[in-house]
Amino acid sequence: MTRHALLFLPMLLYAQDGAEFNGAVTAGFKLIDNRGDLNYFRERVGERAGLTLESIQAGRIAKFRHVRLMTLFTPENNGRVILQAGSIEKFRVRLRFDRLQTYYDTSSTNFGASTLGFSPTPSQYLSMPGDLTLRRTTATVDFSWRLRERFLVRGGYRFRRSNGSDLQLVGGSFFSVLDSSLPTSETLSTFHHTYHLGVDFPVGRINFHLGGEIENLKSRDSFLQPQIGGIALNRDLTYRNETHGQYGSATATFDFPLGESWRFSGGYLFNGLLNDPRWSRLEANRNFGYLTQRGDRLRADSRFHGLFAQALYAPKRALAVRYRVIQEWGDGAGDGWQLRFENPVDRGLTESLESHTSFTSTLHREQVSVNLYPAQRVTLKATYRFDGRTREFQNFFTPGGLNFIAGASLQDGRQEADFHNLSFEARIRATDRVQFQGGYGRRQNDIRERYDRLVRNYFLGDRDAETNLYQAGVKVRTTRRANLAFDFRREERDGSALRSRNRLEFDTFAATVNLHPTPRCFLFGMLHYTSTDTRLLGLVRTPQFSTFSPWEYAVSNTGFLVGSTWTTWERLTLGVQFQQNRAGGTESYLLHDVGGSVEYELGPSWSLGARYQFFESNLAQARLNNYHAHLLQALLQYRF
Amino acid sequence: MNQPWRMWVVGVSALLAIALTAMAGKKSDSKPPGRVLSKVPGASPVGSAKCQECHEDQARFYQGSLHHRPFFEGDAGRGCESCHGPGSRHAETADKAQIVNKEDLQKAKGQERSSLCLGCHDSNLLAKRDAFFSQHARAEVSCWDCHEGVLHHRASGGKPQPRMAILPDAKEGIVQLFARNQNEYCYRCHETQRMEFSLPFRHPLERGKMTCTDCHDPHGEPWRNQLVTHSVGNEADALCFRCHAEQRGPFVWQHQAVEEGCTKCHKPHGSPNRRLLTVSGNALCLQCHFETRFPAIGQTAHDFKLSRRARCLDCHIRPHGSNVSEDLTQ
Numbered sequence: 001m002t003r004h005a006l007l008f009l010p011m012l013l014y015a016q017d018g019a020e021f022n023g024a025v026t027a028g029f030k031l032i033d034n035r036g037d038l039n040y041f042r043e044r045v046g047e048r049a050g051l052t053l054e055s056i057q058a059g060r061i062a063k064f065r066h067v068r069l070m071t072l073f074t075p076e077n078n079g080r081v082i083l084q085a086g087s088i089e090k091f092r093v094r095l096r097f098d099r100l101q102t103y104y105d106t107s108s109t110n111f112g113a114s115t116l117g118f119s120p121t122p123s124q125y126l127s128m129p130g131d132l133t134l135r136r137t138t139a140t141v142d143f144s145w146r147l148r149e150r151f152l153v154r155g156g157y158r159f160r161r162s163n164g165s166d167l168q169l170v171g172g173s174f175f176s177v178l179d180s181s182l183p184t185s186e187t188l189s190t191f192h193h194t195y196h197l198g199v200d201f202p203v204g205r206i207n208f209h210l211g212g213e214i215e216n217l218k219s220r221d222s223f224l225q226p227q228i229g230g231i232a233l234n235r236d237l238t239y240r241n242e243t244h245g246q247y248g249s250a251t252a253t254f255d256f257p258l259g260e261s262w263r264f265s266g267g268y269l270f271n272g273l274l275n276d277p278r279w280s281r282l283e284a285n286r287n288f289g290y291l292t293q294r295g296d297r298l299r300a301d302s303r304f305h306g307l308f309a310q311a312l313y314a315p316k317r318a319l320a321v322r323y324r325v326i327q328e329w330g331d332g333a334g335d336g337w338q339l340r341f342e343n344p345v346d347r348g349l350t351e352s353l354e355s356h357t358s359f360t361s362t363l364h365r366e367q368v369s370v371n372l373y374p375a376q377r378v379t380l381k382a383t384y385r386f387d388g389r390t391r392e393f394q395n396f397f398t399p400g401g402l403n404f405i406a407g408a409s410l411q412d413g414r415q416e417a418d419f420h421n422l423s424f425e426a427r428i429r430a431t432d433r434v435q436f437q438g439g440y441g442r443r444q445n446d447i448r449e450r451y452d453r454l455v456r457n458y459f460l461g462d463r464d465a466e467t468n469l470y471q472a473g474v475k476v477r478t479t480r481r482a483n484l485a486f487d488f489r490r491e492e493r494d495g496s497a498l499r500s501r502n503r504l505e506f507d508t509f510a511a512t513v514n515l516h517p518t519p520r521c522f523l524f525g526m527l528h529y530t531s532t533d534t535r536l537l538g539l540v541r542t543p544q545f546s547t548f549s550p551w552e553y554a555v556s557n558t559g560f561l562v563g564s565t566w567t568t569w570e571r572l573t574l575g576v577q578f579q580q581n582r583a584g585g586t587e588s589y590l591l592h593d594v595g596g597s598v599e600y601e602l603g604p605s606w607s608l609g610a611r612y613q614f615f616e617s618n619l620a621q622a623r624l625n626n627y628h629a630h631l632l633q634a635l636l637q638y639r640f
Numbered sequence: 641m642n643q644p645w646r647m648w649v650v651g652v653s654a655l656l657a658i659a660l661t662a663m664a665g666k667k668s669d670s671k672p673p674g675r676v677l678s679k680v681p682g683a684s685p686v687g688s689a690k691c692q693e694c695h696e697d698q699a700r701f702y703q704g705s706l707h708h709r710p711f712f713e714g715d716a717g718r719g720c721e722s723c724h725g726p727g728s729r730h731a732e733t734a735d736k737a738q739i740v741n742k743e744d745l746q747k748a749k750g751q752e753r754s755s756l757c758l759g760c761h762d763s764n765l766l767a768k769r770d771a772f773f774s775q776h777a778r779a780e781v782s783c784w785d786c787h788e789g790v791l792h793h794r795a796s797g798g799k800p801q802p803r804m805a806i807l808p809d810a811k812e813g814i815v816q817l818f819a820r821n822q823n824e825y826c827y828r829c830h831e832t833q834r835m836e837f838s839l840p841f842r843h844p845l846e847r848g849k850m851t852c853t854d855c856h857d858p859h860g861e862p863w864r865n866q867l868v869t870h871s872v873g874n875e876a877d878a879l880c881f882r883c884h885a886e887q888r889g890p891f892v893w894q895h896q897a898v899e900e901g902c903t904k905c906h907k908p909h910g911s912p913n914r915r916l917l918t919v920s921g922n923a924l925c926l927q928c929h930f931e932t933r934f935p936a937i938g939q940t941a942h943d944f945k946l947s948r949r950a951r952c953l954d955c956h957i958r959p960h961g962s963n964v965s966e967d968l969t970q
Contacts, residue, residue, distance in 0.1 A: 043914075046844065100849055100883075136883055162885060190885050275891070427779075463928070473832075485831040495927065504919070504927060510835035528835040530912055534923050553923030557912035561838055581840050583912055587920060591840055 026054040028635040036617070036627025039131040042103040044591075045615055047631060054635065096140040104132040104166075105625065132166035134188065152200040154211075160192035191218045208254050266309035269328075273302045295339045302332030302359075320371040330361040361391045377429035387419040413449065420444040423469075433477045441469035445495075465495030481516035507531040520567040531556040555585040571601040575611075592616040595631075609635040677756070679740050683726035688712065688719030690731055695720075701792040710760065723756045750780035757783040776858060779829070786825045786858065826852045833909055842910030855879055855908070880908075891961025895968060897928065898960050905959075925952040940967075 032049040034041050042048070079099045086092035142156035165187040198211030257263045278297045308326035313319075334357045369383035393413045423441035430436060445465040473487040491506040508530050515523040533554045563577035575597040583589045595613035602608055616628040688711045692699040698720070702711040711719040721727055723745065730739035745753065754777065784791060823845055827834040833852075837845050844850055880902045881888040887898075897904045905924060906916045913920035919927070929937050929952075953959065958968040 044840065100844070102844065160882075160885070162883075188886055192885055475831075487832040487835075489832075506918075508832075510832050512831045512834065526835060526838065528838070530839070532912075532919055534919060534927065553919055553921060555912060555920070557839070559838065559840075579838070581912070583840075586923075587913075589840075 024637055024639045026635060026637040028052050028054050028633050030631065030633045032629060032631050034627055034629040036629070037105070037625045038627070039103070039105040040617065040625040041615065041627045041629055042131065043105040044617065045629070046101075046103060091143070091145045093141065093143045096138075096142075098136075098138040098140075100136045102134050102136070104134065132164055134162060134164035136160070136162045150200075150202050153198075154200070155197040156195075158192075158194040158196075160190075160194075162188060162190040162192075164188050192216070261313055261315040263312040263314075264310070266307070269304075269306040269308070271304040271306075273304075273332075275300050296336065297338075298334060298336045300332060300334035302330060304328055304330040304361075306363075318373045322367070322369045322371075324365075324367045326363070326365045328361075328363040330363075331359070333358040357394060359391060359393045361389065364388045379425075379427040381423075381425040383421070383423045383425075385419075385421040387417075387421075389415075389417045391415045415447070415449045417445070417447040419446075425471075435475045437471075437473045437475075439469075439471040441467075441471075443467040443469070463495065465493060467491060467493040482514065484511070484513050486511045504534040505532070521564070522566075523564045524562070526561045527558075528560070529556065529558050553586045555583055555587050557581060557583045573599040575599075588620040590616075590618040605639050607635075607637040607639070609637070611635070677725040677740060679725060679744060680729050680738055683729040683738070685717035685721050685726045686728050686731050687716035688721070691720040691727060694734070698792045707790060718760065722759055750782035750785075751777050753782035753784055757787075781829070823852050826856075836907070836909035839910035839912055841912070841914055841916055843908070843916070887960045893965065893968060894961040895959060922952050925956075 029051050030047065030049050032047060079097070081095075081097040083095045084092065085094075138158065138160045140156065140158045143154070145153045147153060165185070167185045193216045194213060196211060196213040199208075201208055254264075254266060256265075276297070276299045278295070280293070280295045282293055306326060306328040308324065310322065310324040313321040335354070336357075337354055365385070365387050367383065367385040369381065372380040374380065391414070421441065421443045423439060425437070425439040427435065427437040443466070445463075445467075447464065448462050468491070470490045471488070473485070475483065475485045477483040487508075487510045489506070489508040491504075493504040495504075508528070510526070510528040512526045513524070517523065531554075535554075559579070559581040561577070561579040563575070565573060565575045567573045575595075577593070577595045579591075579593040581589075581591040593613065593615055595611060597609060597611035599607060599609040611631075611633050613631040614628070615631070617626055619625050688699075699711070702708060702719075707719075710722065717726070723740070725740040727739055729735075732738075823837075836842065845852070902908070905918060907918055908916070911917060917924055956968045958965075962968045
């Protein structure tokens with residue numbers, strides 16, 4: 001990322017030309033001593049050791065005031081640069097560069113010595129420690145050009161790339177882990193180009209925004225995955241190369257007021273999606289010594305059109321009514337080709353297949369909300385929303401194969417789904433310092449599925465669910481230097497799939513406090529509690545017995561964070577922080593994060609700082625993912 | 641669900657909108673900034689140059705700033721008088737009461753304060769509309785509460801700051817020296833979201849790697865949680881796919897949960913579970929795949945696997961969708 005700082009060189013040269021220029025550059029050096037699973041540490045914390053350019057921030061150039069650099073932030077290969085030139089009143093161009101790097105520990109969460117093939121209850125597969133690093137880079141150029149006073153043309157181009165790779169061993173644990181361990185690799189590479197152009201202009205009292213967007217997305221997902229059959233000792237290697245694209249989207253909207261109380265808007269939307277994945281598969285059976293090779297290609301093309309309209313009626317400050325309706329139509333078709341070289345038992349046999357499938361879909365959505373302000377300090381809001389969807393398939397299912405081109409038998413299906421949402425919300429400002437808020441929401445899902453002929457039980461069938469959401473909170477600003485906030489939420493979800501019923505409960509409580517006892521001292525505390533509880537009653541069979549028993553997942557997580565910054569005198573600032581997260585129940589872990597910092601101003605332009613942090617992860621079920629790490633960082637900042 | 645009358649609702653709504661446009665009365669999209677500026681009756685604009693004669697510090701603040709042009713090159717009534725109202729009476733008497741002063745502006749309601757900004761920034765139609773009708777506006781959040789760096793009396797050190805580099809109080813990452821994070825503006829009111837971003841697994845907002853405005857448009861439409869998206873298909877999830885493009889599909893075998901929305905399985909801010917899942921482990925999958933013949937799922941008996949603590953994701957490695965296998969195993 002450091003090399004990207006060169007982007008600032010022209011700006012700095014301008015700054016030397018007597019222009020007024022202010023900003024700051026921060027660089028640092030980081031030492032990390034990690035004892036434990038480095039991959040999991042990186043997924044959670046994301047810190048890397050070494051020399052880093054932490055940030056560059058700059059702004060306002062008086063002489064060249066139409067060129068402005070917004071910000072750059074670059075810890076751990078992440079960054080953001082925004083450069084803007086011109087004036088919004090005439091022509092303005094804006095360049096933006098973003099980079100975000102994230103890490104994923106791809107090992108099995110229950111990987112550990114106790115489950116390494118010798119446990120009576122091992123997982124079917126074990127993924128050895130692996131690290132998938134994903135880099136997401138985005139470059140954007142946008143411009144706006146005001147041709148006349150109220151005629152604005154906007155356009156731009158965005159390029160996004162995501163890439164990353166992972167290589168690790170995957171082992172089957174049924175009998176012999178070492179014998180079954182095979183390498184697996186995954187490489188993700190996505191190129192994403194987007195062009196957009198739009199124009200805003202008024203015609204009479206209507207303000208129009210017409211815009212179009214063409215998006216091209218190519219996602220190359222190379223995936224080499226062995227399938228280990230345990231007893232049969234089959235091994236499949238699959239290589240996949242997928243291309244997905246959005247070849248076009250368009251938006252045409254209008255927005256206009258009518259009198260003092262009404263406002264209308266509406267528009268048309270279009271989306272076209274295309275995917276063209278190809279893959280090849282090598283299947284080996286060690287017992288019988290045969291080899292099968294297969295190559296497939298699928299191409300699916302789908303298009304969506306939508307119309308929407310919305311109205312806002314706000315006759316007085318005491319009432320606002322919104323209504324929105326949207327209708328979408330979608331249709332698509334797919335073609336598939338397969339070429340198969342059969343196993344040596346039937347040597348010489350090759351087979352090619354072709355198939356065609358199609359689908360249609362509709363979506364209808366309505367929403368109405370009413371806001372009431374019966375008193376100066378009271379807000380009441382009621383919202384109802386309905387979503388209805390239908391999907392129809394033709395030739396989608398096959399009796400024998402794993403994809404729709406593998407056989408000739410056809411299966412047609414139709415799915416209908418209705419979602420109803422109703423919510424009430426109230427906000428009461430009791431005094432200038434105290435505010436209460438509460439709400440209740442209810443969501444009902446009703447999904448119905450019909451088939452002409454059931455070949456595979458792929459769809460779940462008819463099912464419904466009902467969700468109740470309760471919310472309450474209070475905010476207290478005791479003085480100008482202190483405030484407190486409490487918030488509680490509860491979500492209850494009852495659902496059914498066929499004749500079984502299940503229930504899911506979420507509880508969340510959060511409390512925060514901010515204190516400024518003196519202008520130079522800041523104290524911050526936060527406590528949160530989340531609980532997830534789900535119980536399913538169903539038949540569970542084991543090799544020894546079969547019985548109805550509850551299938552339960554219950555985890556509660558409690559965390560707190562306290563911290564303070566204190567400027568002891570004008571040049572020295574101290575900071576401390578302690579954070580703990582503890583989870584218990586079906587899964588349990590204990591996480592700690594403790595740190596302190598000191599910052600000293602050497603002079604009007606220079607600051608020196610140091611920080612120390614200790615991280616600890618203690619997982620009860622996945623002990624090999626545990627770590628504890630010390631981080632020491634020195635920082636130097638130059639302000640200009 | 642698919643009754644024809646639903647399409648009629650859309651069509652009639654569109655026709656009604658057009659008809660009402662034709663019937664519209666007087667033009668009203670450029671409302672005057674409100675009552676604040678009408679404090680001094682009879683006063684007329686004098687221009688910012690006149691103000692500079694006495695208020696040198698304030699003039700210096702705007703020198704070369706984002707507001708340089710209206711203050712130093714704009715017409716009378718722009719610049720200082722955009723917020724403080726016409727200043728002829730005040731220029732004659734030097735009386736604080738003869739102009740919209742600091743106290744008057746502090747007493748003004750959020751929408752009235754916003755209307756001062758929108759007197760010039762009327763080109764952003766969406767911002768203008770939502771400045772009056774959005775949840776932010778109804779909660780008395782004005783333009784100033786977030787764009788305070790452009791105001792001479794609220795910018796730290798008396799200097800205007802780069803627009804995206806302002807941090808009044810850096811709670812997030814307390815020990816991170818020199819941290820600057822615009823998310824703090826949102827956390828001032830959205831304390832629960834602040835909590836969610838401190839959970840063990842969360843989107844990386846710490847130290848500004850991401851910002852709230854990457855997903856939410858503070859000027860956006862309230863019925864979509866002010867998300868930055870506009871798409872057909874699944875409008876909310878289109879936002880997720882801007883970064884997680886590899887999950888977008890369409891897949892030949894798309895997991896139905898994906899069509900119902902990313903938030904069916906993921907918590908967008910933070911979660912106690914890895915991958916931001918609402919529920920971890922098999923319990924997540926069994927929320928839907930708990931069928932009559934369980935532990936048979938579909939046509940496959942799963943009792944042997946489940947009793948040996950196999951995880952659903954061990955075999956079904958493509959939870960979002962697959963172009964290869966309908967059971968998402970490849």
